Amino acid sequence: MTRHFITGEELADDELVALIERAIELKASPLQSRALAGRSVALVFERPSTRTRISFEVGVGELGGHPVVLGAGELQLSRGESLRDTAIVCSRHVCAIGIRTGPHADVEELACYATVPVINMLTAAHHPCQVLADLLTLREAFGRLEGLRLAYVGDGNNVARSLALIAPRAGVEVTVSSPSGYSLDDPPPGTRLVEDPRAAVAEADVLYTDVWVSMGDESTAAARRAALAPYRVDEALLDRAAPGAIALHCLPAHAGEEISADVLYGPRQRIWDQAENRRHAQKALLELLSSEVA
Numbered sequence: 001m002t003r004h005f006i007t008g009e010e011l012a013d014d015e016l017v018a019l020i021e022r023a024i025e026l027k028a029s030p031l032q033s034r035a036l037a038g039r040s041v042a043l044v045f046e047r048p049s050t051r052t053r054i055s056f057e058v059g060v061g062e063l064g065g066h067p068v069v070l071g072a073g074e075l076q077l078s079r080g081e082s083l084r085d086t087a088i089v090c091s092r093h094v095c096a097i098g099i100r101t102g103p104h105a106d107v108e109e110l111a112c113y114a115t116v117p118v119i120n121m122l123t124a125a126h127h128p129c130q131v132l133a134d135l136l137t138l139r140e141a142f143g144r145l146e147g148l149r150l151a152y153v154g155d156g157n158n159v160a161r162s163l164a165l166i167a168p169r170a171g172v173e174v175t176v177s178s179p180s181g182y183s184l185d186d187p188p189p190g191t192r193l194v195e196d197p198r199a200a201v202a203e204a205d206v207l208y209t210d211v212w213v214s215m216g217d218e219s220t221a222a223a224r225r226a227a228l229a230p231y232r233v234d235e236a237l238l239d240r241a242a243p244g245a246i247a248l249h250c251l252p253a254h255a256g257e258e259i260s261a262d263v264l265y266g267p268r269q270r271i272w273d274q275a276e277n278r279r280h281a282q283k284a285l286l287e288l289l290s291s292e293v294a
């Protein structure tokens, strides 16, 4: 049975925590693992990417593997070849398939027919690889994960969903604060939903935000900016959090919209470490999943 990484729930709680610890080791010694030596990984990007593209491509190389990066329109998928046939063919050449696309069902269908692990590099519904990097960043910043309180403030999007789904498995309590109409639909059990952002961040160790207009939301941009304006993460909101609280953002950011420039570039953020940590966390994931493939 091939194990995929599509929502993040595929990892047991103890595996998730162990993966973060392994990522710390790999960050300290980036070339120590040759887990992908002589192997290739397909990286399919049907949507734009900076962090995911660079971190996966460099990460595969650091593990001794060969990344096969495929942009939008480069596969016969764009001319109607099925996900089933694409999955079968890719599985004959590579030891894992990463895919970034819109419909989450497409990733599930690819995984249904692939005989190598499929890794979700972002869909409209989930962004689990991002949360691995987020947890690594928290572990670095606080020296622990258990008992931390994270308040996500803003649009209840794919990142919010993945945080709410995955972070509690590592002991991090998640609160999601969004305005009416933009809240997380179908929140995982245990997620705190608090509409007032000032109440949501009280006693939080981490304030987390993301763009207000995600890929695919462009037609509703003006309404989104108006509704989400009170949810900007700025110094005043950070001051309401626990002493020593940090700010995270998965990027790309729009300084002055969902996050103020003084927070984005200031001393209380760990955002740029978080961006780097994509590579280290994903290397730990690739090491684990590839070890399960013959």
Ligand code: CP
Binding pocket: 048, 049, 050, 051, 052, 053, 122, 130, 250, 251, 252
């Ligand atoms: N956070 C993130 O996924 O960034 P990219 O869209 O640049 O890959």
